[in-house]
Amino acid sequence: MPPHEDENAYESLAVAAGDPYAGERWAFGTGFDDPLAGVDTTVPPGVDARALARECLALGDDGLILSQRLALWVSNAHELEDEVALANIALDLLGQARLLLARAAQADASLRPPNAPAHIPDEDALAYWRDAPQFTNVWLAELDDEHDFAKCVARLFVLSTWRLAVLTRLVGSPDPVLSAIAAKAVAELSYHREYAAGWVIRLGDGTDLSHARMHDAMAWAWFRHFELFQISDGDVCGEVSTVVDQVRAAARLTKRERRCPARPWSGRSGEHTDALVALLAELQSVARANPEATW
Amino acid sequence: MVTVGPVAGRNAAQSPATGPTVDGARAVAETVTDPELPMLTLHDLGVLRDVHLQDDGTLVVGITPTYSGCPAMAEMRADLSRALHAAGFADVEVRTVLSPPWTTDDVTPRGRQVLAEHGIAPPGPAPRRAPGPVPLTLGARRPNVSCPQCGSRDTVETSRFGSTACKALYRCRSCAEPFEHVKAI
Numbered sequence: 001m002p003p004h005e006d007e008n009a010y011e012s013l014a015v016a017a018g019d020p021y022a023g024e025r026w027a028f029g030t031g032f033d034d035p036l037a038g039v040d041t042t043v044p045p046g047v048d049a050r051a052l053a054r055e056c057l058a059l060g061d062d063g064l065i066l067s068q069r070l071a072l073w074v075s076n077a078h079e080l081e082d083e084v085a086l087a088n089i090a091l092d093l094l095g096q097a098r099l100l101l102a103r104a105a106q107a108d109a110s111l112r113p114p115n116a117p118a119h120i121p122d123e124d125a126l127a128y129w130r131d132a133p134q135f136t137n138v139w140l141a142e143l144d145d146e147h148d149f150a151k152c153v154a155r156l157f158v159l160s161t162w163r164l165a166v167l168t169r170l171v172g173s174p175d176p177v178l179s180a181i182a183a184k185a186v187a188e189l190s191y192h193r194e195y196a197a198g199w200v201i202r203l204g205d206g207t208d209l210s211h212a213r214m215h216d217a218m219a220w221a222w223f224r225h226f227e228l229f230q231i232s233d234g235d236v237c238g239e240v241s242t243v244v245d246q247v248r249a250a251a252r253l254t255k256r257e258r259r260c261p262a263r264p265w266s267g268r269s270g271e272h273t274d275a276l277v278a279l280l281a282e283l284q285s286v287a288r289a290n291p292e293a294t295w
Numbered sequence: 296m297v298t299v300g301p302v303a304g305r306n307a308a309q310s311p312a313t314g315p316t317v318d319g320a321r322a323v324a325e326t327v328t329d330p331e332l333p334m335l336t337l338h339d340l341g342v343l344r345d346v347h348l349q350d351d352g353t354l355v356v357g358i359t360p361t362y363s364g365c366p367a368m369a370e371m372r373a374d375l376s377r378a379l380h381a382a383g384f385a386d387v388e389v390r391t392v393l394s395p396p397w398t399t400d401d402v403t404p405r406g407r408q409v410l411a412e413h414g415i416a417p418p419g420p421a422p423r424r425a426p427g428p429v430p431l432t433l434g435a436r437r438p439n440v441s442c443p444q445c446g447s448r449d450t451v452e453t454s455r456f457g458s459t460a461c462k463a464l465y466r467c468r469s470c471a472e473p474f475e476h477v478k479a480i
Binding site for chain 1: 355357360362363364365366368372388389390391392393394395396397398424427428429431433453454455456457458460464478480
């Protein structure tokens with residue numbers, strides 16, 4: 001086994017003068033480069049590039065916004081293990097978002113916001129330089145869970161069940177890049193769904209208080225599933241309903257909300273709540289205040 | 296955090312008659328270690344996919360991310376480039392390979408052994424996924440994970456997620472030690 005010369009983390013943070021690689025390694029997560037570096041990004045003939053771009057943008061936006069929502073739990077969860085779990089799930093979703101946003105901009109260059117500084121990569125341009133009306137995420141991703149853990153896991157359960165159903169089918173996409181992104185995401189989302197389902201059951205099938213709060217949280221999340229079903233085919237809707245019913249039964253949460261929204265929401269066409277505006281203000285303020293910054 | 300062994304470097308890569316060879320390059324690339332699990336090489340982790348020479352003389356190295364959000368890809372790319380430049384390869388291009396996705400089945404037998412020696416329980420066989428919807432199995436018993444400290448199989452998962460995306464947290468009921476386990480994926 002090779003010897004370790006620099007096991008001290010702080011030493012490797014120091015940027016050595018003249019080290020041509022220094023900018024790429026001063027800490028993890030810095031020196032962001034193209035997440036699709038070296039991948040053949042030609043859009044195959046017969047694939048509608050603009051439709052592909054819209055699809056990648058939408059799923060990328062869902063991932064980015066939900067990731068940011070989950071990240072708000074770091075240092076606020078009830079115990080360290082769950083904080084770490086939520087942070088890991090947020091990281092997976094952010095990774096999926098990076099790949100999907102990069103793919104969206106490759107397939108349709110006109111998606112790149114014109115006000116973004118020229119030197120930043122497409123994924124950053126899309127994440128930091130669009131305003132709420134240009135985001136295409138579903139409402140369920142952006143809603144403020146108000147630090148209610150039951151709402152956090154209810155939303156994560158419904159959304160990851162739906163995202164898993166959608167991405168499982170996209171493994172068969174005629175675009176090889178989207179197909180590869182989906183194949184990676186499926187394994188990750190299976191863990192996310194399992195984690196969230198475990199909590200829905202534990203709280204639903206728990207004390208009277210936890211049951212009541214989980215019931216309210218599921219009603220809160222499920223009220224928003226209409227938007228998901230409106231943009232999905234019957235096959236996806238069927239899979240989501242089956243899995244949700246399975247978990248509801250195990251969680252003793254069989255009393256379903258029958259309410260449905262008076263008018264369907266449309267996050268996909270840029271309609272959003274104030275919750276997204278506030279979330280974006282936090283996400284984007286540093287990048288916009290320092291357009292020349294690199295990290 | 297590059298830990299290229301001096302022996303596997305220049306000597307292996309350069310043959311006096313032909314200059315740098317692809318076998319030499321592969322030998323060098325296989326010594327580069329993972330930034331987060333520095334006792335493991337990228338090869339042992341199954342992240343190093345391919346090393347080949349293009350007709351124009353560019354050495355192309357393919358790596359695959361473990362998880363979509365792997366924050367260390369840029370670092371791995373830099374580590375590989377540095378090691379290969381040092382071994383005499385002027386034109387090195389490190390490419391991301393997304394398909395097929397990484398699985399813990401790609402961790403080599405030596406990688407599994409090194410993980411266990413460092414107190415990290417290696418992954419079991421990755422779940423086989425039939426095409427079509429992924430079933431949600433509630434309350435399914437997972438295969439027991441052996442404690443890397445005492446070997447006991449009386450262990451319990453304390454958290455599905457750990458310090459890095461690829462690990463879960465466990466505790467041994469026999470020796471009471473906590474340990475990490477690379478999740479089968």
